[in-house]
Amino acid sequence: MTDTTQTTPETTVIQRGPLELTMRRFSRDRASVIALIFILALIVIAICAPLIENATGHSPIEQYRTTGLSEMGLPVAPNDEFTLGTDHLGRDVIVRLAYGARVSLLVGVLASLAAAFIGLTIGMIAGYVGGATDMVLSRLMDLVMSVPFLLCALALVSVFGPSLGLSVGVIVFFSWTTMGRVIRAEVNSLRRREFVEASRSLGAGPVSIMLRDILPNLSVPIIVYTTMMIPSAIVFEATLSFLGLGIVPPTPSWGGMLADAATNSIYLVAWWLVVFPGMALLFTTLAFNILGDGLRDALDPKARPVRMSRFLKKAGKAGKP
């Protein structure tokens, strides 16, 4: 028998790298794949908003008083000219929706990335240095977490006036703490591990250990928690815009569109003004939440029980004197 050294197709062992395994786990999760497709489609819509503008021939801020408003001055229901109807000023809802996606995605992603970066930096310092630094930074996180954020946002906006930059700033300021806490706990346990000790005994300094040894181990919580932060940032921005404190009109944003619909309760006679932006907002947050769950399960199959026990420890600590 000469074929003993030859591997027959049946016995071939396929080696799969961690990336491929993750991809396989992720693609098996149908809900996550749909969520990802939805998000990608949304990004395409946001980028191609000018194309939609061209296709309909309607500008997002132009008021079409002759065709876009009924004789009584009411919004026009979805029809051939206005696929998703018009708003109280006779503006085309579908074009505004597409441009609004830009605001939501931009604010959501930018604010989440910035908050993740701050949370990561502060969490790593608190977790790695420990001692008094840790205590001060942890108290700071507690403090930010227990402040009534919407009220403070109101106060800030009332003084400085609403703007896109201020919205992002406020969102970042109040959302970095979640990431900070998670990273702090993670680093706190990682820094006692042998590979860190080995690195230190080879003469590595604290910065090098943090960036080259610890940081790569944090990729899973960073990816998962940043994804999970995006929907809350989007809703936060929409809420600010809804209260008239976020994006300045006439720039279209989903929260602003809903605010327009709510003034004088105009949406009661024009359901499309609340259903389309409302559903856009809901499906976007839903998609990001599902994606976050799916990424966590795919990146770290053990994550669920670990996460729970960590939560338990935290609750236990809070209960102890």
Next chain:
Amino acid sequence: MIRYLLKRLGFSALILFTLSGFVFFLFFVAPGDPARVIAGEKATEAQLVQIRTNLGLDRPIPEQYFKFISKAVQGDLGFSYRNQQPVTKLIVNRIPATVSLVIGGVIFWLLIGIPIGVMSARHPGGFRDRMGQGFILLGLSFPTFVLGMLSLYVFYFLPKQAGFTLFPAGGYKPFLRDPIIWAWHLFLPWMTLALVTAAVYARLTRGHLLQVMGEDYIRTARSKGLSERTVLFKHGLRSTLTPLVTQLGADIALLLGGAIVIEQIYGLQGVGALAVQAVNNQDRPIIIGVVLLGGLFIVVTNIVVDLLYAVLDPRVRR
């Protein structure tokens, strides 16, 4: 125990100090001129100077801060720029609506959230668990104001169009005048608040229960021959109370400072609606007052939660 409470009190003081500093600082870096807001566009320079002197705005900032704090401690938060009424009175008038909203909301979200969490945890991976998880995901994703507007459309406008009033569009009716009218007006706000918040409690209950039901003491309870129901409610759910109380404290505190979005949608004249009005009017003493009140509620509920730990968790009582 005493030392722990003292530590918590210190942290509470820190919260109030930071918040008061924050609002006061905002007040002074602010570009607008308060005297101009009070006197209106046509006021002369002499009138503006007069108003500044009356309000003490010409004094050094540290002195103003000290005066502001010592008055605030006595419950005097100054006067509204718009109608010259005391801020404390304006806020106190708004508290019943907010408190009514929060009380009903809490009851409904606990009644919805905890049973869903328990149901989900009792059948992990099963159909009921998937339903529960679906509810959690949907509740966490639903923006409050979208749910509020949709429910107004479905439960107020559509019946109205059909010729009858199922629920009113909102507005607050005092409890003491007629509790039934009170509850009827608050039902939609309660349900909106409850549905978006219940998801958090369902997730918390489910996660904690799944963890706890694998513990040794649950096996002991089972092997004693206790019924599954007793094991679940007396042993399993009992230990879930601690994280639930923590979450509840944080949520109640945040909402008492103004359930801004819901009050806005349903036209409830609560603290949050007052804050939004004050922002639109540039009425800064009211904004400062509401933020400080929010801080006060947070501090008070923190202390209540800490005391509740001592009642719930025997390990704390030492």
